[in-house]
Amino acid sequence: MRRKMVVTIAVMLMLAAMPVGIAIAEPAVPAQYWPPSAPIPQPGQAGCTIFSEVDPTPLSPEAAARYKELEAKTGKPVVRTRPVKEVCFNSFSEYLDYMERENSEASAQEGITSPQSYSLVVMWDGASYSGSWWNYTEPIPCGTVNINEDNLYTHNNQASSASANASYGCTGVELYSDPYLGGSGPWSCSTSCGSLGWMDNDSESFYVH
Ligand SMILES: [Ca+2]
Numbered sequence: 001m002r003r004k005m006v007v008t009i010a011v012m013l014m015l016a017a018m019p020v021g022i023a024i025a026e027p028a029v030p031a032q033y034w035p036p037s038a039p040i041p042q043p044g045q046a047g048c049t050i051f052s053e054v055d056p057t058p059l060s061p062e063a064a065a066r067y068k069e070l071e072a073k074t075g076k077p078v079v080r081t082r083p084v085k086e087v088c089f090n091s092f093s094e095y096l097d098y099m100e101r102e103n104s105e106a107s108a109q110e111g112i113t114s115p116q117s118y119s120l121v122v123m124w125d126g127a128s129y130s131g132s133w134w135n136y137t138e139p140i141p142c143g144t145v146n147i148n149e150d151n152l153y154t155h156n157n158q159a160s161s162a163s164a165n166a167s168y169g170c171t172g173v174e175l176y177s178d179p180y181l182g183g184s185g186p187w188s189c190s191t192s193c194g195s196l197g198w199m200d201n202d203s204e205s206f207y208v209h
Protein backbone atom coordinates (compact mmCIF):
# COMPACT_ATOMS: atom_id res chain seq x y z
CA MET A 1 0.00 0.00 0.00
CA ARG A 2 2.73 2.38 1.04
CA ARG A 3 4.80 1.46 -2.03
CA LYS A 4 1.83 2.12 -4.33
CA MET A 5 1.40 5.55 -2.76
CA VAL A 6 5.07 6.39 -3.26
CA VAL A 7 4.85 5.38 -6.94
CA THR A 8 1.67 7.47 -7.40
CA ILE A 9 3.33 10.51 -5.84
CA ALA A 10 6.42 10.02 -8.00
CA VAL A 11 4.28 9.87 -11.18
CA MET A 12 2.36 12.98 -10.10
CA LEU A 13 5.62 14.86 -9.51
CA MET A 14 6.91 13.81 -12.93
CA LEU A 15 3.74 15.01 -14.63
CA ALA A 16 3.88 18.31 -12.75
CA ALA A 17 7.48 18.83 -13.84
CA MET A 18 6.84 18.08 -17.53
CA PRO A 19 5.35 21.40 -18.72
CA VAL A 20 8.28 23.22 -17.08
CA GLY A 21 10.73 20.98 -18.94
CA ILE A 22 9.00 21.71 -22.27
CA ALA A 23 8.91 25.45 -21.56
CA ILE A 24 12.67 25.49 -20.94
CA ALA A 25 13.43 23.43 -24.04
CA GLU A 26 11.48 25.75 -26.37
CA PRO A 27 11.67 29.41 -25.35
CA ALA A 28 8.94 31.52 -26.91
CA VAL A 29 10.28 33.78 -29.68
CA PRO A 30 7.86 36.48 -30.81
CA ALA A 31 7.31 35.54 -34.48
CA GLN A 32 7.29 39.20 -35.53
CA TYR A 33 11.01 39.56 -34.79
CA TRP A 34 12.19 36.52 -36.72
CA PRO A 35 10.84 34.67 -39.77
CA PRO A 36 9.09 31.50 -38.53
CA SER A 37 10.61 29.69 -41.55
CA ALA A 38 14.20 30.31 -40.36
CA PRO A 39 16.11 28.66 -37.50
CA ILE A 40 16.90 30.71 -34.37
CA PRO A 41 20.62 31.69 -34.20
CA GLN A 42 22.79 29.60 -31.89
CA PRO A 43 23.61 31.15 -28.48
CA GLY A 44 26.38 33.71 -28.84
CA GLN A 45 25.87 34.18 -32.61
CA ALA A 46 26.23 37.93 -33.28
CA GLY A 47 23.91 39.90 -35.52
CA CYS A 48 22.55 43.36 -36.38
CA THR A 49 19.24 44.99 -37.06
CA ILE A 50 18.92 47.72 -39.69
CA PHE A 51 16.15 50.27 -39.38
CA SER A 52 14.97 51.72 -42.69
CA GLU A 53 13.01 54.83 -43.55
CA VAL A 54 11.15 55.91 -46.66
CA ASP A 55 13.71 57.15 -49.21
CA PRO A 56 12.66 60.55 -50.64
CA THR A 57 15.67 61.04 -52.97
CA PRO A 58 14.80 61.10 -56.68
CA LEU A 59 15.56 58.09 -58.88
CA SER A 60 17.65 58.13 -62.05
CA PRO A 61 15.51 57.78 -65.21
CA GLU A 62 16.81 54.19 -65.66
CA ALA A 63 15.90 53.16 -62.10
CA ALA A 64 12.53 54.95 -62.33
CA ALA A 65 11.72 52.92 -65.45
CA ARG A 66 12.59 49.66 -63.64
CA TYR A 67 10.39 50.54 -60.66
CA LYS A 68 7.49 51.49 -62.95
CA GLU A 69 7.86 48.16 -64.74
CA LEU A 70 7.83 46.34 -61.38
CA GLU A 71 4.63 48.12 -60.35
CA ALA A 72 2.99 47.15 -63.66
CA LYS A 73 4.16 43.53 -63.35
CA THR A 74 3.05 43.02 -59.74
CA GLY A 75 0.03 45.36 -59.66
CA LYS A 76 1.34 46.79 -56.38
CA PRO A 77 2.93 50.19 -55.75
CA VAL A 78 6.56 50.44 -54.69
CA VAL A 79 7.62 51.97 -51.37
CA ARG A 80 11.34 52.82 -51.48
CA THR A 81 13.34 52.64 -48.27
CA ARG A 82 16.95 53.16 -47.18
CA PRO A 83 18.89 52.18 -44.04
CA VAL A 84 18.92 54.89 -41.39
CA LYS A 85 20.34 53.07 -38.31
CA GLU A 86 22.17 49.79 -37.71
CA VAL A 87 22.38 48.30 -34.21
CA CYS A 88 24.46 45.19 -33.50
CA PHE A 89 24.15 42.55 -30.78
CA ASN A 90 26.33 39.84 -29.26
CA SER A 91 23.44 37.39 -29.13
CA PHE A 92 19.94 36.72 -30.37
CA SER A 93 18.42 37.24 -26.90
CA GLU A 94 20.02 40.72 -26.75
CA TYR A 95 18.37 41.48 -30.10
CA LEU A 96 14.93 40.30 -28.88
CA ASP A 97 15.19 42.44 -25.72
CA TYR A 98 16.15 45.46 -27.82
CA MET A 99 13.26 45.04 -30.27
CA GLU A 100 10.77 44.63 -27.41
CA ARG A 101 12.04 47.87 -25.82
CA GLU A 102 12.07 49.78 -29.13
CA ASN A 103 8.52 48.81 -30.01
CA SER A 104 7.07 49.36 -26.53
CA GLU A 105 8.71 52.82 -26.34
CA ALA A 106 7.47 53.77 -29.80
CA SER A 107 3.98 52.53 -28.96
CA ALA A 108 3.93 54.47 -25.69
CA GLN A 109 4.98 57.67 -27.47
CA GLU A 110 2.43 57.26 -30.23
CA GLY A 111 -0.28 56.04 -27.87
CA ILE A 112 -0.90 52.98 -30.02
CA THR A 113 -0.22 49.29 -29.62
CA SER A 114 0.97 48.21 -33.09
CA PRO A 115 4.75 47.96 -33.66
CA GLN A 116 6.58 50.86 -35.26
CA SER A 117 9.22 48.72 -36.93
CA TYR A 118 8.52 45.55 -38.86
CA SER A 119 11.25 42.93 -39.13
CA LEU A 120 10.66 41.76 -42.72
CA VAL A 121 13.88 40.24 -44.10
CA VAL A 122 16.78 38.41 -42.45
CA MET A 123 20.03 37.65 -44.30
CA TRP A 124 23.01 35.51 -43.28
CA ASP A 125 26.67 35.67 -44.23
CA GLY A 126 26.81 31.87 -44.51
CA ALA A 127 24.68 29.36 -46.40
CA SER A 128 21.94 27.45 -44.56
CA TYR A 129 21.27 30.37 -42.18
CA SER A 130 24.75 30.26 -40.64
CA GLY A 131 27.34 32.85 -39.60
CA SER A 132 26.51 36.43 -38.71
CA TRP A 133 23.00 37.66 -39.50
CA TRP A 134 21.37 41.00 -40.20
CA ASN A 135 17.77 41.95 -40.25
CA TYR A 136 15.93 44.64 -42.29
CA THR A 137 13.36 46.43 -40.21
CA GLU A 138 10.92 48.47 -42.32
CA PRO A 139 8.40 51.20 -41.47
CA ILE A 140 5.47 49.21 -42.94
CA PRO A 141 4.54 45.50 -43.14
CA CYS A 142 4.18 43.44 -46.34
CA GLY A 143 0.82 43.17 -48.06
CA THR A 144 -0.46 45.89 -50.33
CA VAL A 145 2.94 47.23 -51.50
CA ASN A 146 6.40 46.11 -52.66
CA ILE A 147 8.99 47.40 -50.19
CA ASN A 148 12.23 48.19 -52.00
CA GLU A 149 15.48 48.40 -50.06
CA ASP A 150 17.34 50.53 -52.63
CA ASN A 151 20.89 49.83 -51.48
CA LEU A 152 22.22 47.36 -48.88
CA TYR A 153 25.32 49.54 -48.25
CA THR A 154 27.25 47.86 -45.37
CA HIS A 155 25.97 44.43 -46.45
CA ASN A 156 26.41 44.65 -50.20
CA ASN A 157 27.74 41.44 -51.82
CA GLN A 158 27.60 39.52 -48.53
CA ALA A 159 24.38 37.48 -48.18
CA SER A 160 24.56 33.71 -48.69
CA SER A 161 21.09 32.83 -47.34
CA ALA A 162 17.91 34.86 -46.79
CA SER A 163 14.42 34.69 -45.37
CA ALA A 164 11.25 36.85 -45.49
CA ASN A 165 8.91 37.12 -42.51
CA ALA A 166 5.52 35.50 -43.18
CA SER A 167 4.32 36.81 -39.78
CA TYR A 168 4.00 40.23 -41.41
CA GLY A 169 2.37 38.91 -44.57
CA CYS A 170 5.57 38.63 -46.61
CA THR A 171 5.54 35.97 -49.33
CA GLY A 172 9.12 36.39 -50.54
CA VAL A 173 12.15 38.54 -51.27
CA GLU A 174 13.67 39.31 -54.72
CA LEU A 175 17.42 40.01 -54.82
CA TYR A 176 19.36 42.08 -57.39
CA SER A 177 23.11 42.29 -58.00
CA ASP A 178 23.26 46.13 -58.14
CA PRO A 179 21.57 48.93 -56.13
CA TYR A 180 18.08 50.13 -57.21
CA LEU A 181 17.10 46.67 -58.51
CA GLY A 182 19.82 46.94 -61.14
CA GLY A 183 22.31 44.50 -62.63
CA SER A 184 21.28 40.82 -62.67
CA GLY A 185 18.07 39.71 -61.07
CA PRO A 186 15.82 38.96 -59.56
CA TRP A 187 16.98 35.93 -57.62
CA SER A 188 13.57 34.91 -56.33
CA CYS A 189 13.35 33.63 -52.80
CA SER A 190 10.09 32.61 -51.12
CA THR A 191 10.06 32.91 -47.34
CA SER A 192 13.30 30.93 -46.95
CA CYS A 193 16.38 30.41 -49.14
CA GLY A 194 19.15 28.32 -47.58
CA SER A 195 21.40 29.11 -50.55
CA LEU A 196 21.40 31.90 -53.13
CA GLY A 197 22.88 30.20 -56.21
CA TRP A 198 24.32 32.70 -58.69
CA MET A 199 23.29 35.57 -56.37
CA ASP A 200 25.61 34.28 -53.61
CA ASN A 201 27.68 37.21 -52.22
CA ASP A 202 26.35 39.48 -54.98
CA SER A 203 23.07 41.13 -53.80
CA GLU A 204 22.99 44.93 -53.40
CA SER A 205 19.25 45.65 -53.34
CA PHE A 206 15.96 43.79 -52.90
CA TYR A 207 12.23 44.13 -52.80
CA VAL A 208 10.07 42.20 -50.36
CA HIS A 209 6.43 41.39 -51.17
CA1 LIG B 1 28.53 35.32 -47.60
Ligand SMILES: [Ca+2]
Pocket residue numbers: 157177178201202203204
Ligand atom coordinates in the same frame (compact mmCIF):
# COMPACT_ATOMS: atom_id res chain seq x y z
CA1 LIG C 1 26.84 42.89 -56.64
